[in-house]
Amino acid sequence: MAITAKLARLAPKPETNHMLYGPTHRAIQNALSQLIEKEINPNVDQWERNKLFPAKTVFKKFGNLGIFGVNKPTEYGGLGLDFSYSVAVAETMGQVNCGAIPMAAEVQSDMATPALAEYGSDYLKREFLMPSLTGEVVSCLGVSEPHAGSDVAAIRTYARKHNDDLIITDTAEIFFDNVRVPMRNIIGDEGRGFFYQMSQFQHERLVAVAVLLEPLSKIIDTTMEYARERQIFGQPELNNQIVSYQLAEMRVELESVRSLLYRAVLEKLSGEDVTILASMAKFKAARIARSITDNCLQASLNGHIVSRFYRDLRLFSIAGGCDEVMLSIISRHFESK
Ligand SMILES: Cc1cc2nc3c(=O)[nH]c(=O)nc-3n(C[C@H](O)[C@H](O)[C@H](O)COP(=O)(O)OP(=O)(O)OC[C@H]3O[C@@H](n4cnc5c(N)ncnc54)[C@H](O)[C@@H]3O)c2cc1C
Numbered sequence: 086m087a088i089t090a091k092l093a094r095l096a097p098k099p100e101t102n103h104m105l106y107g108p109t110h111r112a113i114q115n116a117l118s119q120l121i122e123k124e125i126n127p128n129v130d131q132w133e134r135n136k137l138f139p140a141k142t143v144f145k146k147f148g149n150l151g152i153f154g155v156n157k158p159t160e161y162g163g164l165g166l167d168f169s170y171s172v173a174v175a176e177t178m179g180q181v182n183c184g185a186i187p188m189a190a191e192v193q194s195d196m197a198t199p200a201l202a203e204y205g206s207d208y209l210k211r212e213f214l215m216p217s218l219t220g221e222v223v224s225c226l227g228v229s230e231p232h233a234g235s236d237v238a239a240i241r242t243y244a245r246k247h248n249d250d251l252i253i254t255d256t257a258e259i260f261f262d263n264v265r266v267p268m269r270n271i272i273g274d275e276g277r278g279f280f281y282q283m284s285q286f287q288h289e290r291l292v293a294v295a296v297l298l299e300p301l302s303k304i305i306d307t308t309m310e311y312a313r314e315r316q317i318f319g320q321p322e323l324n325n326q327i328v329s330y331q332l333a334e335m336r337v338e339l340e341s342v343r344s345l346l347y348r349a350v351l352e353k354l355s356g357e358d359v360t361i362l363a364s365m366a367k368f369k370a371a372r373i374a375r376s377i378t379d380n381c382l383q384a385s386l387n388g389h390i391v392s393r394f395y396r397d398l399r400l401f402s403i404a405g406g407c408d409e410v411m412l413s414i415i416s417r418h419f420e421s422k
Contacts, residue, residue: 105347109166110173116150117177129182133393138186140223144193148220152178153194157202161210162218168288171195172350175292179299182390184397187296193217195292196405197224200281204273227259228282235410238279286406287360290367291353293405294346297370298339300394304381305335311385322384331380338373342366361418368411371401 106114124146132138147153155170157163164170171194178187201214216222233239242255249268255261273281309332312323323329349362378395385391402408 105169105350106173110170113150113152113155113170114173114177117147117152117174118180120146120150121177121180125186126180126182129186133183140189141220143186144190144220144223146220147190147193148218151218153190153198153220154218155194157198157214157218158210161202162215163202168291168353169350171288171292172295172346175295176298179296183393184300184400188400189223191289191292191296192226193220193224196285196289197226199285199288201272204277204281206269208269209272230255235407237282287353287363289405290363291346291349291359293401294342294363294366294370297374297398297401298343298346300398301335301339301374301377304377304391304394305332305339307390308332308381308385315385328384331384335373335377335380338369339377342370342373345369361415364406364411364414367401367406368408368415371408371411374398374401 103110125143128138144153151164152174154161154163155166155174156168157165159165175187175191175195178190181187198214198217201209201217205214213222213224217224228237228240230240230242232241242253242261244251244253244266246252246268247265251266251268251271253261253264253266272278309323312328312332313321315322317325345362345366349359349366352362353359375398378391378398381391382395406414
C-alpha cells in the first residue's frame with residue numbers, strides 16, 4: 086500500500102458519492118490526471134508529428150504512480166486493489182489527447198499482464214510482471230496473426246519442446262524463427278493459453294469501454310462549444326435544433342454505455358460471469374465511438390481533436406474482438422437458452 090500512500094500525498098482525497106469510485110479511486114485518478122495534464126498532453130502534438138512517443142520515459146512516469154498495477158498483488162509491486170480501480174485508471178487515462186498512448190498503457194496493465202499475474206509462476210512474475218508494473222519494460226500481447234484475427238483459435242504459431250526449452254516458429258509481423266524459450270516461461274498450465282487469453286479478454290473489454298468515455302465526452306463538449314460560436318445563416322450553428330438534439334442524443338448514448346460499464350464492473354466484483362455484459366458494453370461503446378466521432382466531425386469540421394479521435398477511436402470496432410465477434414457471443418448466449 087506504500088504507493089497508495091504516495092498517491093494520497095500527491096493528490097488530496099475528495100469526498101465522493103460515486104456508485105463505483107470512493108476517495109482512494111479519486112486520489113489515484115487525480116494524481117494521474119495531473120501527470121497527464123502537465124507531462125503528457127503538452128507533448129502529444131509533437132509526438133504525433135514525430136510519429137513516435139517516448140514509451141519508455143512515459144511508462145516509467147505511469148509506473149511511478151503505480152497505475153500499471155492497481156489490481157496486481159502487492160508482493161510483485163502492485164497496489165492489491167480490486168478491478169474497479171483498473172476501470173477508474175482507464176477512465177482517467179482517456180484524458181490523454183490521443184488514442185494511442187492510453188491504448189499502449191492499457192495493453193501494459195490490462196491486456197498483456199492479467200494472465201501473467203493470475204497464472205504465472207513466482208519466477209515469471211518477478212522476471213516479467215514486476216518490471217512491467219514499474220514501467221521499466223514495455224510489454225505487448227501477440228495474439229493476432231496474418232491468417233487469424235477475430236478467429237483466435239485459428240492461430241498457426243506453434244512451439245515444440247526441446248529438452249527444457251520451447252522452440253517457437255511463426256510468420257507474423259513479429260518474426261519467430263526457431264526462437265528458444267525456456268519451458269519455465271510457460272504461463273500457468275501447458276496447453277491452457279487459449280483459455281487464459283479468452284478470460285483475459287473480458288478484463289480487456291471492460292477497460293476498453295472505460296478508456297472511451299473521456300474522449301467521447303470531450304468530443305461532444307468541443308463540438309457544442311464550436312457550434313455555439315460558429316455563425317451560419319445569421320445565427321449560431323447550435324440554434325439549429327438538429328444539431329442540439331443530436332448532441333443531446335450523443336450524451337444519452339454515452340451515459341447509457343457508462344451505466345452498462347459500471348453495472349458490469351459491480352457484477353464482476355461480486356463474482357458474476359460478466360461475459361455478456363462486457364461484450365454488450367464493448368460493442369455499444371465501439372459503435373457510439375464511430376457515430377459520435379462521425380457526427381461531431383460533421384458538425385465541427387475543423388476541430389483537430391475531433392479529427393484525431395475520428396481516426397484513433399475507429400480501432401475499437403476492430404480490435405479486442407471486433408463488433409461482429411461481440412454480436413456472435415451475445416447471440417449465441419441467448420439462442421442457446
Ligand atoms: C491499431 C491496432 C492495434 C492492434 N494491436 C494488437 C495487439 O497489440 N496485439 C494483437 O494480437 N493484435 C492486435 N491488433 C489486431 C486485432 O486484434 C485484429 O485486427 C482483430 O482481431 C481483427 O482481426 P483481423 O484484422 O484479422 O480481421 P478479421 O478477423 O479477418 O476480420 C475481417 C472482417 O470480418 C469481420 N468479421 C469478423 N468476424 C465476423 C463474424 N463472425 N461475422 C461477420 N463478420 C465478421 C470483421 O468485422 C472484419 O470486417 C491490432 C489491430 C489494430 C487495428
